[in-house]
Amino acid sequence: MLDVTGIPVDFEGDVAAGAIDNAKADVPEIANAKTVIYDRKLTGDYARTARDGTVYVGPNAFRSTEWLDSTLLHESIHVSQIPTRWYANDPLGSSINDVEAYRAEQQNFVRFGLSPADQAEVNQSLLSDMFVIRRLGGPAAVQQVYSGNYTMP
């Protein structure tokens, strides 16, 4: 079966699964996930983590080995939030959850060797969430998150 680009679907899936296996070796933190699945339909986002601990990775996360590693680290943070800090249904809380994940990516820029463009994207995404935290939680919430406290204020 071919997709619209003429690439066999099974071939693409096999390549993606192999790349995920390699990334898992680079990012042992993702071992906390129930499973990590390639989802070729997930084109609008890089990845998503469901509450059952399943991580879905979309095609755009595969633009480089470094970006895939960083994305898996990001999702491992979300998996770690499930037991006590899963705020997916709260606008302020989900931004706090995201800031924790983006800051983990920032702290590992050197480890994964992210390009300046990749770093800029992480920084911009983090900033978008910080604006939400400031709007919904005020300066105190911003201060709390900057200090590394990622619980609901």
Add this chain to the structure above:
Amino acid sequence: MSACAAILLSLIAATSGHGDARLEIELAHASMVVGEAPLLTIRLRNTSAGRLWVNTRFGVNSESAVPDFRDVWFDIVGPDGRRLNFDCQVKGRLATASDYRIVQPGDWVGTVDSLSCFKIGLPGTYRIAVKYRDGNSTPPPAPLRSVHLTEQIESNQVQLRVLPSTP
């Protein structure tokens, strides 16, 4: 073309963005067994007579997510009448100029989602609808003779019948 005609055409184009697209959703299967993944196709169709400039990122996220990371969100009501929560954390992708396309009259762009962020665990009938709005706060300018689709659009509603799993 005279200057007056050009101005008139541009005025028509500038006002034709409202109500000129339709969001169509369709399930791959109208029923499934608990535990299976339903596939929902989402199509954004240009129903106007002019060209639309559309963000085709189709970033799926929670209704309450940062708009820069969300173009599509779901409204799903379960058999018990309760609205289902979007229960995922998303590493969103910022839209870029390459996500934008001109959609000709009658043409459509779309995506598919497996509804993996919703807990569809109870047997019964689920009512599903989708909303779309370009969430990008800094979209590239629309090319000449095309109109940027900025309005929020709601889809038709489909029903998914979920059957209990057999032991």
